[in-house]
Amino acid sequence: MAELVFDANDCAACPIRHRAVCARCEPDELERLEEIKYYRHFESGQHIVWGGDQMDFVASVVSGIATLSQAMEDGRTQMVGLLLPSDFLGRPGRKEAAYDVTAVSDVTLCCFRRKPFEQLIETTPHVAQRLLEMTLDELDAAREWMLILGRKTAREKIASLMAIIARREAALRMSKAANGARFELPLTREAMADYLGLTIETVSRQISALKRDNVIALEGKRKVLVPDFNRLLAETGDDADGGLLI
Amino acid sequence: MAELVFDANDCAACPIRHRAVCARCEPDELERLEEIKYYRHFESGQHIVWGGDQMDFVASVVSGIATLSQAMEDGRTQMVGLLLPSDFLGRPGRKEAAYDVTAVSDVTLCCFRRKPFEQLIETTPHVAQRLLEMTLDELDAAREWMLILGRKTAREKIASLMAIIARREAALRMSKAANGARFELPLTREAMADYLGLTIETVSRQISALKRDNVIALEGKRKVLVPDFNRLLAETGDDADGGLLI
DNA sequence: GGTCACTTTTGATGCAGGTCAAGGAGCGGG
DNA sequence: CCCGCTCCTTGACCTGCATCAAAAGTGACC
Structure with a gap:
């Protein structure tokens, strides 16, 4: 449980640098990201956000594991996403969280303020391209998962x-x-x-x-x-x- | 069953112009798209592609309905996607189809040759942005679907x-x-x-x-x-x- | 109109997985 | 060391859906 320490100003030393949403960034893009980023820690079991909550950031999972899940009123619950290090949390353009997000182990997030991140996506291609790629991968995973659930x-x-x-x-x-x-x-x-x-x-x-x-x-x-x-x-x-x- | 006729050179008259992957295109981008596009028709029940097949195009569904599905060897089948008019078929960067695609009704596709489409995505922002948006919507739909299947x-x-x-x-x-x-x-x-x-x-x-x-x-x-x-x-x-x- | 092929409905039965219940196992705190 | 807590395992029983079977549409074609 030794708390990992990140140098908040050095993306180059980041353990997920080459797989996360920032993977393709040029140095100048990275600089812009660094201006709007901050780290947050959550303990195992803690809720990160509740579905429906206002969400003023998007984030990369730096370490630990989190789940996305949906619940019905009567308590039936279905996990719909499993976030491992380098996975992306949140949706640009959406203000409210669509799902409950829970830390399954101790979790460190690299958060980006939502508004500036959205602007960044519109003006620089590399973040948007990487995000598309990651979203397509997630969609593939979701479809594999649907076969598992259904059949x-x-x-x-x-x-x-x-x-x-x-x-x-x-x-x-x-x-x-x-x-x-x-x-x-x-x-x-x-x-x-x-x-x-x-x-x-x-x-x-x-x-x-x-x-x-x-x-x-x-x-x-x-x-x-x-x-x-x-x-x-x-x-x-x-x-x-x-x-x-x- | 009256066959719809499209003017192969006039995207402006296209019934899905404002919802498909080309929705945000500027006139010059539309021109580039028109150069690499062609229409294909499939009859109800026909297979459009088989999972694992080489796929040298991506496409928008112009009319009709198609399904994406996965099958296990013993015949168990799970649908993993339902493509309605304006939905996008295929994944830039992937040569082989990941799923079986079947026409559920008569279907018209607006196909784009894959290679040039991929280049276009890297050089013009509007197609990529719209594609990201559509993919995120699909991911949301898939997650809703997972709750249905699982619980x-x-x-x-x-x-x-x-x-x-x-x-x-x-x-x-x-x-x-x-x-x-x-x-x-x-x-x-x-x-x-x-x-x-x-x-x-x-x-x-x-x-x-x-x-x-x-x-x-x-x-x-x-x-x-x-x-x-x-x-x-x-x-x-x-x-x-x-x-x-x- | 009759035949054939296919889809849909309905019924009878069985079983995989849910539900309810009772212990274990691991572990931090007094 | 024991208590209380949470997480996991196992057993007994039940039920919702699958399976197997057959009848009842539906419609294309001769």
């Missing part, structure tokens, strides 16, 4: 989630796990249930079943070990070579 | 779909239906089932149930009459004032 069995859903997290983890650290994989499960059972459209009981049961069948093994409660990644992929129901786009 | 009951799913189509219909013709609504149901039972993550039997049963409960009435097989739109909204499970963003 997969509980077991396939759990396997798919594990595969997605393992892939992202690998992408972040640029390591191509030879065959097996080991990763931290950053979500509670409840968050997994909200992600997958299941109940926590079903999540728990299916994880136990995958463990029983030696598809996965748990170290502690949060570390997952996958002895044979292809075996896991087979359990997702997707075709062998795996078409997940994110 | 709603079959009855709520059907009611939600009816409400979405009624809203879009109203938006297209700019008519604010006073209280009730009447609209054409452009989808087969199978397409509805693929949209909602249900079977056609369940779709049929729930429509019968809504009919029995006087939430909707059918005229013929494809025209839906909603005597009290708020009653329908109540059946969707969303909060009263309705947060659907599209």
